[in-house]
Amino acid sequence: MSDLILHEYAASGNCYKIRLTAAHVGIPLERREYDIVAGDTRTPAFLERINANGRIPVLQVGDDFLPESAAACLYLADGTPLIPHDRFDRADMLHWMFWEQYSQEPNIATLRFWMTTIGEAGLDDLQRAQLPGKRAAGAAALALMDAHLARTPFFVAGRFTLADIALFAYTHVAADGGFRLESYPAVSDWLARVAGQPRHIAM
CATH class of the missing domain: 1.20.1050.10 (Glutathione S-transferase Yfyf (Class Pi); Chain A, domain 2)
Structure with a gap:
């Protein structure tokens, strides 16, 4: 799996879901913190490169960016027992x-x-x-x-x-x-x- 970077606000439960999923499947994540109160996710650089919706979490997979916590959790857990086969x-x-x-x-x-x-x-x-x-x-x-x-x-x-x-x-x-x-x-x-x-x- 490509190097993974979690763009997050650590106090967010949506960001925690991704860290928790990664822990359960044994995948390491690099973490980058943003202050959402200070508007870190509304800067031109963030909006242009990371998420045009101006929200976190975003899971970066190599040069690709995957917003939304559920999507990121599904990506990490694909092929593991966390996702039922039935x-x-x-x-x-x-x-x-x-x-x-x-x-x-x-x-x-x-x-x-x-x-x-x-x-x-x-x-x-x-x-x-x-x-x-x-x-x-x-x-x-x-x-x-x-x-x-x-x-x-x-x-x-x-x-x-x-x-x-x-x-x-x-x-x-x-x-x-x-x-x-x-x-x-x-x-x-x-x-x-x-x-x-x-x-x-x-x-």
Whole structure:
């Protein structure tokens, strides 16, 4: 595999997913840090060369650049047990990864960033108006996860896959956004199982 460089903001759960996937499959990554608050990903050099969308993470593979955390995780895990061989299970894994980006991350991750990086006092009127909706949607996402995990130890096929990595990243720090993880016992047990996997690394 070509030399790999992760362009990242280390505190981001989306960036952590890629580091965690790389750790599980034993692939080394060079890491380059950007200060998203200072606008490091909005410079002309970044936009022209690394990601025209002005966002990280971006996985650099040789001279090529792969934005989006799910795409980068799939690239790293290709051909490994993290991606199920069974056709349905593989699609189910993708279902949970897509759901994470659409229903979980926009609420739990956003609240975490607002509370820990900006601070509630620093929110603008639009952000403040979104707080109740994001809290409700984040709680609904955790409740859905809890109901599913009450029936199975992991999200797909009863075993650890990329779906667990994708969902672990922001769930395990959801308390930073004001969510009470103790209210979701199956989620809490699952978090412990994921953290107990061989080759697991902390955020």
